Amino acid sequence: MSGYQVYNYHLYNKLEAVIEKMQTTSLESSTKRVESSTKRVVDCRLHYQILDRANLPSDFKLPEMEKFDGSGNPIVHLKVFIRTMALHQIREEAMIVLFPKYLSKSALNWFYHPDVETFTDFESIVKCFVDQFYFNIVADKLSMCSLECTKQNEDEKLIDFFDRWRKQVSLVVNRPDQSKLMKIFRGNMIYEWIFKDKTFSSFSDLISRVIRFENGCHSDNNLAL
Incomplete structure:
Protein backbone atom coordinates (compact mmCIF):
# COMPACT_ATOMS: atom_id res chain seq x y z
CA MET A 1 0.00 0.00 0.00
CA VAL A 138 -35.40 12.98 14.03
CA ALA A 139 -38.15 12.50 11.42
CA ASP A 140 -37.13 8.83 11.12
CA LYS A 141 -37.78 8.41 14.85
CA LEU A 142 -41.05 10.34 14.63
CA SER A 143 -42.23 8.00 11.85
CA MET A 144 -42.33 5.12 14.34
CA CYS A 145 -44.39 7.23 16.76
CA SER A 146 -46.75 8.10 13.90
CA LEU A 147 -47.07 4.43 13.03
CA GLU A 148 -48.09 3.55 16.59
CA CYS A 149 -50.66 6.36 16.56
CA THR A 150 -52.17 5.50 13.16
CA LYS A 151 -55.52 3.94 14.08
CA GLN A 152 -58.42 2.61 12.05
CA ASN A 153 -61.37 5.00 11.78
CA GLU A 154 -64.83 3.79 12.76
CA ASP A 155 -66.15 4.02 9.18
CA GLU A 156 -62.95 2.78 7.52
CA LYS A 157 -62.73 -0.63 5.84
CA LEU A 158 -59.87 -2.74 7.14
CA ILE A 159 -58.27 -3.07 3.68
CA ASP A 160 -58.24 0.75 3.37
CA PHE A 161 -56.76 1.11 6.84
CA PHE A 162 -54.08 -1.48 6.06
CA ASP A 163 -53.15 0.38 2.86
CA ARG A 164 -52.86 3.67 4.81
CA TRP A 165 -50.94 1.97 7.63
CA ARG A 166 -48.38 0.21 5.40
CA LYS A 167 -47.56 3.53 3.72
CA GLN A 168 -46.65 4.79 7.17
CA VAL A 169 -44.53 1.66 7.72
CA SER A 170 -42.51 2.48 4.60
CA LEU A 171 -41.34 5.71 6.28
CA VAL A 172 -39.84 3.85 9.24
CA VAL A 173 -36.13 3.16 8.67
CA ASN A 174 -35.31 0.95 11.66
CA ARG A 175 -38.60 -0.89 11.68
CA PRO A 176 -39.29 -3.76 14.13
CA ASP A 177 -39.82 -7.37 13.02
CA GLN A 178 -43.10 -8.66 11.63
CA SER A 179 -44.43 -9.95 14.94
CA LYS A 180 -43.99 -6.51 16.57
CA LEU A 181 -45.57 -4.80 13.55
CA MET A 182 -48.55 -7.18 13.70
CA LYS A 183 -48.98 -6.40 17.40
CA ILE A 184 -49.00 -2.66 16.67
CA PHE A 185 -51.42 -3.09 13.76
CA ARG A 186 -53.81 -5.29 15.77
CA GLY A 187 -53.79 -2.76 18.60
CA ASN A 188 -54.86 -0.05 16.16
CA MET A 189 -57.78 -1.98 14.61
CA ILE A 190 -61.33 -1.19 15.70
CA TYR A 191 -61.84 -4.97 16.07
CA GLU A 192 -58.82 -5.37 18.35
CA TRP A 193 -60.93 -6.54 21.32
CA ILE A 194 -62.46 -9.34 19.21
CA PHE A 195 -59.12 -10.72 18.00
CA LYS A 196 -56.94 -10.15 21.06
CA ASP A 197 -56.81 -13.90 21.87
CA LYS A 198 -56.39 -15.07 18.26
CA THR A 199 -53.15 -16.28 16.68
CA PHE A 200 -52.14 -15.28 13.15
CA SER A 201 -49.29 -16.76 11.11
CA SER A 202 -48.69 -13.65 9.00
CA PHE A 203 -50.10 -10.30 7.96
CA SER A 204 -51.92 -11.89 5.02
CA ASP A 205 -53.54 -14.38 7.42
CA LEU A 206 -54.55 -11.56 9.77
CA ILE A 207 -55.96 -9.36 6.99
CA SER A 208 -57.88 -12.12 5.19
CA ARG A 209 -59.52 -13.41 8.36
CA VAL A 210 -60.49 -9.97 9.63
CA ILE A 211 -61.91 -9.03 6.22
CA ARG A 212 -64.02 -12.21 6.26
CA PHE A 213 -65.31 -11.17 9.68
CA GLU A 214 -65.88 -7.63 8.46
CA ASN A 215 -67.95 -8.95 5.54
CA GLY A 216 -70.14 -10.95 7.89
CA CYS A 217 -68.64 -14.40 7.24
CA HIS A 218 -68.92 -15.63 10.84
CA SER A 219 -68.86 -19.29 9.81
CA ASP A 220 -65.06 -19.36 10.33
CA ASN A 221 -64.63 -21.26 13.58
CA ASN A 222 -61.39 -19.39 14.29
CA LEU A 223 -63.42 -16.19 14.49
CA ALA A 224 -66.11 -17.45 16.81
CA LEU A 225 -67.01 -14.86 19.40
Whole structure:
Protein backbone atom coordinates (compact mmCIF):
# COMPACT_ATOMS: atom_id res chain seq x y z
CA MET A 1 0.00 0.00 0.00
CA SER A 2 1.47 3.35 -1.06
CA GLY A 3 1.82 6.36 1.22
CA TYR A 4 -1.07 8.06 -0.60
CA GLN A 5 -3.31 5.00 -0.11
CA VAL A 6 -2.39 4.87 3.60
CA TYR A 7 -3.29 8.57 3.93
CA ASN A 8 -6.64 8.00 2.25
CA TYR A 9 -7.32 4.95 4.43
CA HIS A 10 -6.78 6.98 7.61
CA LEU A 11 -8.78 9.90 6.19
CA TYR A 12 -11.84 7.77 5.39
CA ASN A 13 -11.66 6.04 8.78
CA LYS A 14 -11.45 9.43 10.51
CA LEU A 15 -14.46 10.74 8.58
CA GLU A 16 -16.48 7.61 9.35
CA ALA A 17 -15.70 8.13 13.05
CA VAL A 18 -16.81 11.78 12.83
CA ILE A 19 -20.08 10.71 11.20
CA GLU A 20 -20.75 8.10 13.89
CA LYS A 21 -20.12 10.72 16.57
CA MET A 22 -22.47 13.17 14.86
CA GLN A 23 -25.11 10.46 14.59
CA THR A 24 -25.17 9.98 18.36
CA THR A 25 -25.24 13.70 19.11
CA SER A 26 -28.45 14.76 20.84
CA LEU A 27 -30.93 17.10 19.18
CA GLU A 28 -30.41 19.64 21.95
CA SER A 29 -26.65 19.94 21.46
CA SER A 30 -27.07 19.96 17.69
CA THR A 31 -29.54 22.82 17.94
CA LYS A 32 -27.14 24.76 20.16
CA ARG A 33 -24.38 24.36 17.58
CA VAL A 34 -26.65 25.74 14.88
CA GLU A 35 -27.74 28.69 17.04
CA SER A 36 -24.17 29.54 18.01
CA SER A 37 -22.87 29.45 14.43
CA THR A 38 -21.77 32.85 13.17
CA LYS A 39 -22.49 33.92 9.62
CA ARG A 40 -19.56 33.65 7.27
CA VAL A 41 -19.05 35.12 3.83
CA VAL A 42 -17.88 32.83 1.04
CA ASP A 43 -14.29 33.47 -0.01
CA CYS A 44 -14.19 32.65 -3.72
CA ARG A 45 -10.39 32.80 -3.79
CA LEU A 46 -10.19 30.05 -1.18
CA HIS A 47 -12.61 27.95 -3.22
CA TYR A 48 -10.40 28.16 -6.30
CA GLN A 49 -7.30 27.35 -4.25
CA ILE A 50 -9.00 24.14 -3.11
CA LEU A 51 -10.12 23.44 -6.67
CA ASP A 52 -6.54 23.81 -7.86
CA ARG A 53 -5.25 21.42 -5.17
CA ALA A 54 -7.91 18.86 -6.06
CA ASN A 55 -5.92 18.24 -9.24
CA LEU A 56 -8.69 16.33 -11.04
CA PRO A 57 -7.66 15.02 -14.50
CA SER A 58 -9.34 16.52 -17.56
CA ASP A 59 -10.94 13.16 -18.41
CA PHE A 60 -12.26 12.64 -14.86
CA LYS A 61 -15.66 10.95 -14.75
CA LEU A 62 -17.97 11.63 -11.83
CA PRO A 63 -18.74 8.40 -9.93
CA GLU A 64 -22.43 7.51 -10.04
CA MET A 65 -24.35 8.14 -6.85
CA GLU A 66 -27.82 9.36 -5.88
CA LYS A 67 -28.09 13.06 -5.11
CA PHE A 68 -29.25 14.39 -1.73
CA ASP A 69 -32.16 16.85 -2.14
CA GLY A 70 -32.47 17.87 1.50
CA SER A 71 -35.25 15.45 2.46
CA GLY A 72 -33.30 12.26 3.19
CA ASN A 73 -31.05 11.08 5.99
CA PRO A 74 -27.77 13.10 5.94
CA ILE A 75 -25.85 10.36 7.76
CA VAL A 76 -26.70 7.80 5.08
CA HIS A 77 -25.75 10.21 2.29
CA LEU A 78 -22.39 11.01 3.90
CA LYS A 79 -21.54 7.34 4.41
CA VAL A 80 -22.37 6.47 0.80
CA PHE A 81 -20.41 9.49 -0.46
CA ILE A 82 -17.29 8.71 1.59
CA ARG A 83 -17.30 5.05 0.63
CA THR A 84 -17.78 5.94 -3.03
CA MET A 85 -14.83 8.33 -2.84
CA ALA A 86 -12.75 5.67 -1.07
CA LEU A 87 -13.56 3.15 -3.78
CA HIS A 88 -12.18 5.56 -6.41
CA GLN A 89 -9.23 6.66 -4.19
CA ILE A 90 -10.22 10.33 -4.39
CA ARG A 91 -8.25 12.74 -2.19
CA GLU A 92 -9.81 15.11 0.36
CA GLU A 93 -9.44 18.31 -1.69
CA ALA A 94 -11.29 16.63 -4.54
CA MET A 95 -13.99 15.42 -2.12
CA ILE A 96 -14.65 19.03 -1.07
CA VAL A 97 -15.05 20.06 -4.70
CA LEU A 98 -17.15 17.03 -5.66
CA PHE A 99 -19.52 17.02 -2.66
CA PRO A 100 -21.95 19.66 -4.05
CA LYS A 101 -22.14 17.66 -7.29
CA TYR A 102 -24.18 15.14 -5.29
CA LEU A 103 -26.60 17.72 -3.89
CA SER A 104 -29.79 19.09 -5.41
CA LYS A 105 -32.72 21.37 -4.62
CA SER A 106 -32.68 22.77 -1.05
CA ALA A 107 -29.44 20.96 -0.16
CA LEU A 108 -27.58 22.56 -3.06
CA ASN A 109 -29.06 25.96 -2.19
CA TRP A 110 -27.80 25.52 1.37
CA PHE A 111 -24.26 24.61 0.28
CA TYR A 112 -23.85 27.73 -1.86
CA HIS A 113 -25.76 30.12 0.40
CA PRO A 114 -23.64 33.19 1.24
CA ASP A 115 -24.17 32.62 4.98
CA VAL A 116 -22.56 29.19 4.81
CA GLU A 117 -18.83 28.95 5.40
CA THR A 118 -16.30 28.07 2.71
CA PHE A 119 -15.11 24.62 3.67
CA THR A 120 -11.36 24.01 3.91
CA ASP A 121 -11.57 20.34 4.95
CA PHE A 122 -14.15 17.61 4.58
CA GLU A 123 -14.64 17.14 8.32
CA SER A 124 -16.14 20.65 8.52
CA ILE A 125 -18.53 19.69 5.72
CA VAL A 126 -19.62 16.62 7.69
CA LYS A 127 -20.36 18.64 10.82
CA CYS A 128 -22.22 21.48 9.08
CA PHE A 129 -24.13 19.11 6.80
CA VAL A 130 -25.42 16.98 9.68
CA ASP A 131 -26.28 20.11 11.70
CA GLN A 132 -28.27 21.52 8.79
CA PHE A 133 -30.30 18.36 8.08
CA TYR A 134 -30.40 16.88 11.58
CA PHE A 135 -34.18 17.10 11.77
CA ASN A 136 -34.40 14.53 8.95
CA ILE A 137 -32.87 12.00 11.36
CA VAL A 138 -35.40 12.98 14.03
CA ALA A 139 -38.15 12.50 11.42
CA ASP A 140 -37.13 8.83 11.12
CA LYS A 141 -37.78 8.41 14.85
CA LEU A 142 -41.05 10.34 14.63
CA SER A 143 -42.23 8.00 11.85
CA MET A 144 -42.33 5.12 14.34
CA CYS A 145 -44.39 7.23 16.76
CA SER A 146 -46.75 8.10 13.90
CA LEU A 147 -47.07 4.43 13.03
CA GLU A 148 -48.09 3.55 16.59
CA CYS A 149 -50.66 6.36 16.56
CA THR A 150 -52.17 5.50 13.16
CA LYS A 151 -55.52 3.94 14.08
CA GLN A 152 -58.42 2.61 12.05
CA ASN A 153 -61.37 5.00 11.78
CA GLU A 154 -64.83 3.79 12.76
CA ASP A 155 -66.15 4.02 9.18
CA GLU A 156 -62.95 2.78 7.52
CA LYS A 157 -62.73 -0.63 5.84
CA LEU A 158 -59.87 -2.74 7.14
CA ILE A 159 -58.27 -3.07 3.68
CA ASP A 160 -58.24 0.75 3.37
CA PHE A 161 -56.76 1.11 6.84
CA PHE A 162 -54.08 -1.48 6.06
CA ASP A 163 -53.15 0.38 2.86
CA ARG A 164 -52.86 3.67 4.81
CA TRP A 165 -50.94 1.97 7.63
CA ARG A 166 -48.38 0.21 5.40
CA LYS A 167 -47.56 3.53 3.72
CA GLN A 168 -46.65 4.79 7.17
CA VAL A 169 -44.53 1.66 7.72
CA SER A 170 -42.51 2.48 4.60
CA LEU A 171 -41.34 5.71 6.28
CA VAL A 172 -39.84 3.85 9.24
CA VAL A 173 -36.13 3.16 8.67
CA ASN A 174 -35.31 0.95 11.66
CA ARG A 175 -38.60 -0.89 11.68
CA PRO A 176 -39.29 -3.76 14.13
CA ASP A 177 -39.82 -7.37 13.02
CA GLN A 178 -43.10 -8.66 11.63
CA SER A 179 -44.43 -9.95 14.94
CA LYS A 180 -43.99 -6.51 16.57
CA LEU A 181 -45.57 -4.80 13.55
CA MET A 182 -48.55 -7.18 13.70
CA LYS A 183 -48.98 -6.40 17.40
CA ILE A 184 -49.00 -2.66 16.67
CA PHE A 185 -51.42 -3.09 13.76
CA ARG A 186 -53.81 -5.29 15.77
CA GLY A 187 -53.79 -2.76 18.60
CA ASN A 188 -54.86 -0.05 16.16
CA MET A 189 -57.78 -1.98 14.61
CA ILE A 190 -61.33 -1.19 15.70
CA TYR A 191 -61.84 -4.97 16.07
CA GLU A 192 -58.82 -5.37 18.35
CA TRP A 193 -60.93 -6.54 21.32
CA ILE A 194 -62.46 -9.34 19.21
CA PHE A 195 -59.12 -10.72 18.00
CA LYS A 196 -56.94 -10.15 21.06
CA ASP A 197 -56.81 -13.90 21.87
CA LYS A 198 -56.39 -15.07 18.26
CA THR A 199 -53.15 -16.28 16.68
CA PHE A 200 -52.14 -15.28 13.15
CA SER A 201 -49.29 -16.76 11.11
CA SER A 202 -48.69 -13.65 9.00
CA PHE A 203 -50.10 -10.30 7.96
CA SER A 204 -51.92 -11.89 5.02
CA ASP A 205 -53.54 -14.38 7.42
CA LEU A 206 -54.55 -11.56 9.77
CA ILE A 207 -55.96 -9.36 6.99
CA SER A 208 -57.88 -12.12 5.19
CA ARG A 209 -59.52 -13.41 8.36
CA VAL A 210 -60.49 -9.97 9.63
CA ILE A 211 -61.91 -9.03 6.22
CA ARG A 212 -64.02 -12.21 6.26
CA PHE A 213 -65.31 -11.17 9.68
CA GLU A 214 -65.88 -7.63 8.46
CA ASN A 215 -67.95 -8.95 5.54
CA GLY A 216 -70.14 -10.95 7.89
CA CYS A 217 -68.64 -14.40 7.24
CA HIS A 218 -68.92 -15.63 10.84
CA SER A 219 -68.86 -19.29 9.81
CA ASP A 220 -65.06 -19.36 10.33
CA ASN A 221 -64.63 -21.26 13.58
CA ASN A 222 -61.39 -19.39 14.29
CA LEU A 223 -63.42 -16.19 14.49
CA ALA A 224 -66.11 -17.45 16.81
CA LEU A 225 -67.01 -14.86 19.40
